Amino acid sequence: MSTDFHRPHQTGQPHETVSTLVGTRKPPAIHLLAKAATFYRPRPLMIAVILFGWLSIQNCDGFAAETAPVKIATFDLDVTPPVGSMMAYDPVRRQDELGLRCRGLVIVGSGQPIVLCAFDWIGIANGAHDAFRDALAEAAQTTRDRVAVHCLHQHDAPRSDFTAEQILHHAGATDLGTFESSFQRDVLQRLGQTVAAALPHAQTITHAGFGTADVKKVASNRRLLGPDGNVKATRYTTCRDPAMRAEPEGTIDPELSCLVFYNGDQAIASLTYYACHPQSYYRTGVPSPDFPGIARIIRGQDVPETMHIHFNGAGGNIGAGKYNDGNKANRLILAARVADAMKRAFDSAERFPITADSISWSVAPVALPPAPHLDRDQLQAALETPSSPEAQSAPANLAWLGRCQSGHKIDLTCLGVGDVRVLHMPGELFVEYQLAAKKMRDDLHVAMAAYGDYGPGYIGTEIAYGQGGYETSQRASRVDKSCEQVLMDNIALLLGKTE
Numbered sequence: 001m002s003t004d005f006h007r008p009h010q011t012g013q014p015h016e017t018v019s020t021l022v023g024t025r026k027p028p029a030i031h032l033l034a035k036a037a038t039f040y041r042p043r044p045l046m047i048a049v050i051l052f053g054w055l056s057i058q059n060c061d062g063f064a065a066e067t068a069p070v071k072i073a074t075f076d077l078d079v080t081p082p083v084g085s086m087m088a089y090d091p092v093r094r095q096d097e098l099g100l101r102c103r104g105l106v107i108v109g110s111g112q113p114i115v116l117c118a119f120d121w122i123g124i125a126n127g128a129h130d131a132f133r134d135a136l137a138e139a140a141q142t143t144r145d146r147v148a149v150h151c152l153h154q155h156d157a158p159r160s161d162f163t164a165e166q167i168l169h170h171a172g173a174t175d176l177g178t179f180e181s182s183f184q185r186d187v188l189q190r191l192g193q194t195v196a197a198a199l200p201h202a203q204t205i206t207h208a209g210f211g212t213a214d215v216k217k218v219a220s221n222r223r224l225l226g227p228d229g230n231v232k233a234t235r236y237t238t239c240r241d242p243a244m245r246a247e248p249e250g251t252i253d254p255e256l257s258c259l260v261f262y263n264g265d266q267a268i269a270s271l272t273y274y275a276c277h278p279q280s281y282y283r284t285g286v287p288s289p290d291f292p293g294i295a296r297i298i299r300g301q302d303v304p305e306t307m308h309i310h311f312n313g314a315g316g317n318i319g320a321g322k323y324n325d326g327n328k329a330n331r332l333i334l335a336a337r338v339a340d341a342m343k344r345a346f347d348s349a350e351r352f353p354i355t356a357d358s359i360s361w362s363v364a365p366v367a368l369p370p371a372p373h374l375d376r377d378q379l380q381a382a383l384e385t386p387s388s389p390e391a392q393s394a395p396a397n398l399a400w401l402g403r404c405q406s407g408h409k410i411d412l413t414c415l416g417v418g419d420v421r422v423l424h425m426p427g428e429l430f431v432e433y434q435l436a437a438k439k440m441r442d443d444l445h446v447a448m449a450a451y452g453d454y455g456p457g458y459i460g461t462e463i464a465y466g467q468g469g470y471e472t473s474q475r476a477s478r479v480d481k482s483c484e485q486v487l488m489d490n491i492a493l494l495l496g497k498t499e
Helices: 029-040 044-061 126-140 162-170 182-201 242-246 290-302 330-347 376-383 394-405 431-440 483-494
Strands: 003-006 017-020 070-078 101-108 114-119 123-125 147-151 159-161 203-205 207-214 223-225 231-234 255-263 266-274 307-312 350-353 359-366 410-417 420-424 445-449
Touching: 070 182, 070 266, 070 307, 101 182, 101 307, 114 126, 114 307, 123 126, 123 147, 123 394, 126 147, 126 159, 126 162, 126 182, 126 394, 147 307, 159 162, 159 394, 162 394, 203 255, 207 330, 255 330, 255 445, 266 290, 266 330, 266 445, 290 307, 290 330, 359 483, 376 394, 410 483, 420 483, 431 445, 431 483
Parallel strands: 114 147, 123 159, 266 307, 420 445
Antiparallel strands: 003 017, 070 101, 070 203, 101 114, 207 255, 207 350, 223 231, 255 266, 359 410, 410 420
């Protein structure tokens, strides 16, 4: 964004423009006065009058955004569904000690506000993803393209897809199943109110910091390849087969990243990023933040004065299967390992001062090609035959296909804080995208949040679609293999990769 300052045009004099690139930041007063003096050649008294007027403007309304601080407003909302409402797979039969949270922050003071938000839900898709971004944008007084909404993808948690719900309504369905959205719409309203109430309490941010730590004995690749290069077995997040657990971890990103915002020595918010499916066990009928959420809670107990916000990275083909045999005690073991890495990354964060100039936000809208197996007529027929095996997935498939055919684009975005870059991506993204992004700009600190718009389902690499396996099957993925090129090109664009 640029803001231009024009001086009055006079005959025989060129028209000059002073431009800036960050938000609505104005040039320094002395610089403008020098320009004015060169042009007008005013008398000393006139210079004094101009200077007094300029300083008065700055003191009255903060006209010089260079001196205005960057601020952060944090928010936290209970988003635990009530007894009887549907989660991703089962209705809620009771609530437990640990509920589900929606946490985030609003960055104010560098252009229009930027909103980052993370839900303890399985996914927010299609029209619901638009609606939540719109509600946050309105509450924060910004625009939808400056809002990132992500889920951690816990399975004992709700899903939200207003487009699929609408499709079922139009089909005359009496049972909306997991797409019934009355609770989600209540959350939508309360979230906007929560964010609006948080803004007046925004705190000044003087520094940021970035640290990393490897997570030990949590992540493993789910796709076990045979000698022919194809998937021979899927090592799900609970794996009871000793032989499959004995297989190597495979391709993962063991690194947990931590971006911290400080006011002086006080850490106001800690944002962590780690790529792994978050399941230890599920289908209990009890909402649970599972082990990443428990890790976040542990950190909140360790450092209660800081808001701890966690994002799932590109963990579509990553799970804890190698280290999780289904024993329920593993939930706390895995949580402790992630919490330990969160602490080490937080403690190792290298601080640097920030101003409005330090913050950037980039947007790349992309149209992801739909999977070739998605056929509107067939899906509509399945929808009208509720007993068919395809009926359960037809609403979400139709919702995504309709969005693609209408020309809808997903916003890929990138937050810049000094030399840190955080990419915000859709779907159940394969870890290879995260690893490639870090390799593209190894001169920067790169982190990634996936599970944004949940509409695409799993997003594999091009080669993965020819290898078989659950994640790239017709049941799981709604995009074509050509999406790899689309995403890689735009990741490079967001990261400023020039070659």
